[in-house]
Amino acid sequence: MKRKYKIAMVQMDTQNNKEKNLEDACAWIDEAAASGAELVCFPEVMNLIGKNTGPGGGREPIPGYSTGRLMEKAAEHGIYIHGGSITEEIPGEKRACNTSVLIGPDGRILAKYQKLHTFDITLADGRPFRESDRIRPGDAVVTAETELGCFGMSICYDVRFPELYRLLAIKGARVLFVPVSFTKETGEEHLEMLLRARAVENGCYVIAAAQTGVKPAYTAYGNSMLIDPWGKVLVRAGSETGVFYGEIDLDHADAVRRRMPSLESRRTDVYQVEEKRK
Numbered sequence: 001m002k003r004k005y006k007i008a009m010v011q012m013d014t015q016n017n018k019e020k021n022l023e024d025a026c027a028w029i030d031e032a033a034a035s036g037a038e039l040v041c042f043p044e045v046m047n048l049i050g051k052n053t054g055p056g057g058g059r060e061p062i063p064g065y066s067t068g069r070l071m072e073k074a075a076e077h078g079i080y081i082h083g084g085s086i087t088e089e090i091p092g093e094k095r096a097c098n099t100s101v102l103i104g105p106d107g108r109i110l111a112k113y114q115k116l117h118t119f120d121i122t123l124a125d126g127r128p129f130r131e132s133d134r135i136r137p138g139d140a141v142v143t144a145e146t147e148l149g150c151f152g153m154s155i156c157y158d159v160r161f162p163e164l165y166r167l168l169a170i171k172g173a174r175v176l177f178v179p180v181s182f183t184k185e186t187g188e189e190h191l192e193m194l195l196r197a198r199a200v201e202n203g204c205y206v207i208a209a210a211q212t213g214v215k216p217a218y219t220a221y222g223n224s225m226l227i228d229p230w231g232k233v234l235v236r237a238g239s240e241t242g243v244f245y246g247e248i249d250l251d252h253a254d255a256v257r258r259r260m261p262s263l264e265s266r267r268t269d270v271y272q273v274e275e276k277r278k
């Protein structure tokens, strides 16, 4: 297993032309691979936001067109790609899923995760935002064992539910994916705090590649972040698009867990988080 490697987070301003979004994503993958990144990570809804004005449809099966493009790029460069998320067509279902994939260096999908917690809130200006009108929540907690260590999967609003991350850590995760498209208002107040808390309480790296820019329903916060297991913000973007680089060091992650053994000190005789569906 590789203990130290370079990662790339792609901060995107995804809009309503899927083909353009994917062309940009592929160019960023080429750039990241050329600079030595072994894992490239994308934000939530990386391929399309809004009604597609380019060729092709909106929702897709997985594997399908967008994940196929990422799979080709992973195989071409021999790297891992975390595909942020896309809107997944579910056969026979009215609602789609908000779904992440992790793709291995041979171009195959290693793990697929459907967002568990849908973002149903009232926005700062009083408008309701109900992701569950369009998105059916998933029902599985997903980790992926790889040559780069064990990854825990999650998406955006999930970051507000610490039980999920505790379960991911118990299942072996050392690096947590949190692709986001946070609103500017909630991001300014909460995003860094939530990401750092999930990192510290679980002794894990957190990779949060973000959406930026003005979307149909809200302005996205940007601020992609890589956090280390001690809670240190190693890399932080602003509101610009582009590729941001950092390093994962699993020996450092082990050292942090030795220094602060809070996972081991849990009182499972008094309380427990439990995975209900396997």
Ligand SMILES: NC(=O)CC(=O)C(=O)O
Residues within 6 Å of the ligand: 119, 156, 157, 160, 181, 182, 183, 186, 187
């Ligand atoms: N957009 C989201 O899913 C989450 C978000 O903006 C928030 O939790 O705040």
